[in-house]
Amino acid sequence: MSVKWPRFLIPTQVSQMIRTQKNPLTALKIFNEAKSKFPNYHHNGPVYATMINVLGSSGRISEMREVIDQMKEDSCQCKDSVFSSAMKMYARAGLVDEAVTLFKTLPQFNCVNWTGSFNTLLRILVKESKLKLACRLFLENSSGWEVQSRIGSLNLLMDALCQIHHSDLALHVFQEMRYQCCNPDRESYRILMRGLCNDGRLHEATHLLYSMFWRISQKGSGEDIAVYRTLLDALCDNGQVEEALEILGKVLKKGLRAPNRCRGRLDLSYCRNGEDIERTKGLINEALVRGAIPSIASYSAMADDLYSECKIAEADQVLDEMRERGFKPTLLIYEAKTAALCRCSKVEEAVKVIEEEMVKDGCVPTVRLYNIVLKGLCHEGKSAFAVGYLEKMPKQVGCVADKETYSILMDGLCCEGRFVEASGVLEKMIIRSSSPGVETYNTLIRGLCLMGRQYDAVIWLEEMVSQGKLPAVSLWDSLVASVCPNMTEAGVCSETLEKLCSC
Secondary structure, eight states: OOOOOOSSOOHHHHHHHHHTOSSHHHHHHHHHHHHHHOTTOOOOHHHHHHHHHHHHHTTOHHHHHHHHHHHHHHTOBOOHHHHHHHHHHHHHTTOHHHHHHHHHTGGGSBOSOOHHHHHHHHHHHHHTTOHHHHHHHHHHHTTSTTOOOOHHHHHHHHHHHHHTTOHHHHHHHHHTGGGGTOOOOHHHHHHHHHHHHHTTOHHHHHHHHHHHHHHTOTTOOGGGHHHHHHHHHHHHHTTOHHHHHHHHHHIIIIISOOOHHHHHTOOOGGGGGOSOHHHHHHHHHHHHHHHSOOOHHHHHHHHHHHHHTTOHHHHHHHHHHHHHTTOOOOHHHHHHHHHHHHHTTOHHHHHHIIIIIHHHTTOOOOHHHHHHHHHHHHHTTOHHHHHTHHHHGGGSTTOOOOHHHHHHHHHHHHHTTOHHHHHHHHHHHHHTTOOOOHHHHHHHHHHHHHTTOHHHHHHHHHHHHHTTOOOOHHHHHHHHHHHOOSHHHHHHHHHHHHHHHHO
């Protein structure tokens, strides 16, 4: 491919040329030729970031590693986000050790802030269940000036410990925060409160709540409701209704700063008999919302918390009261609701949220919201219906299908054996200058071969190769087997193709 080079070259032009190439190897060739054709030209951080992203997203890990090494040798100033992206791509390729090695070599790069890559690597290690390595990494690097904010890292470690039912260790991490020169935030309390309650450590959870009063609840924020509710529900489930009501009174007075007139209107007499625990918890939830000064923060926190637990009916009641008080539900609430409905296999109701409820409230769906619903439809085997939203989405203001949208639809259609429809979606995706991952291509082409549509399979194989993506060896076997029904003939052809590929 011939490239029309300008008379004078600047880094912005190189980034643009790299970004517009369909084949990542062609982009890499332009990247390398720029310095040879223009001796006075030097790549800067954004150019390296673009090249690394192009190679990593297309699965060209070895080439990406070479570009990272070149960036180190050039000693150009680069942002922390470059390393965060590279670590994610290593992890996606199953190369977690490479991500760790990259982080350990950061002192050799011209980068002064490692906070983002530090948190990204911790998140990767926690996801891969390498908790000991994550803790060791934190102890070795958290005290340096390169990591400017530690609260996110500590929250991540506490969450990981709570998920494996070690809330006692998470509590130690929480107590060590002040020695790390950072103060716990609302997320810290939410994580630890849930972990302690799930492990039945209600005594420690109660003391945690009291410390929250004077640390972050001094102004009576409605967002704290979700934390309070976790403890009160746990006490009720443990049969400690009287203790829950006593703490509720303190929460309303000291935590939410509820006016006397609001607290005086609450009738909690039914709660004291402790017979119907679920109704008691419902009344306490109402008291938390109604006892405080009404705000969108308090309603949103309660609704989001209920939807996360798939308590859809209770959350819908909060939304109804929210509207009665003159507050409009936010996009985050609608996302939480549709996600909850999809988890509970109520996809039809999730569709109604977008097509009816949001229209009635005058709220415009986002791409993220559509993707949640589309994923739910595909999971329920309704991918053909989900494809129809590709026509509906552009009619919404600022709502255009993104790469995730097309990937969700293609994966759903392929899982249902609808490979012809998946080809149509892929065609639209490529028109929008995007493309799926290698595995999606492999699945589609293999499926078309099984259907006897060899021509379509070859077309997409050519497209895949033109984008610099490497087909799986088994893909060639599928294509040969579909063209040559005679197995002996197919075996000879397959061996020939393998020899050609190795050349």
